[in-house]
Amino acid sequence: MLLRLRHQRPDGELDTYHLKSGRRYHIGRGSTCEVRILDLKLSRQHAAIEYKQGEWRVLDLGSTNGLKVDGDHMAGSAILKTGTTIEAGHTALTVERILGDDEDDSEVDIPVQAPAAPMALI
Secondary structure: OEEEEEEEOOOOOEEEEEEEOOOEEEEEOOOOOOEEOOOOOOOOOOEEEEEEOOEEEEEEOOOOOOOEEOOEEOOOEEEOOOOOEEEEOOEEEEEEEEEOOOOOOHHHOOOOOOOOOOOOOO
C-alpha cells in the first residue's frame, strides 16, 4: 500500500510525500520526522501516519495544539481516505491518493522526500 500526501507551503511550492505501508511516519518540525514541516505551532513530533489492519490512520502524539481531520478536532486516531485533510498548527496536509498492492505505483515509487528548500517559519 502506498499513500501520497501533499503539503502546500506558504510560498506556494508543493511538497509530496510517498508513504509505504510497514512503518510509522512522523509529522512535525523535528529533524527526525519523515514529514518535516517548519511550523512553530507543530510539536517536534506532532502526529504519525501508519498503515495497520488494512487502513491508513493518523494518530495525534499528544501534541499541545492538537490535530484536525477534515475540520473536526480529533483525539486518538482517525482513518485516512483519498481527499482527507489533516490540519496541524498552520499546516494542512491532503491525502492525494492511496494505491493498493494491485495498482501500478511505478510512477510514484520513490522514497519519502524532505522539502527541497527550507521555508520561512510562521
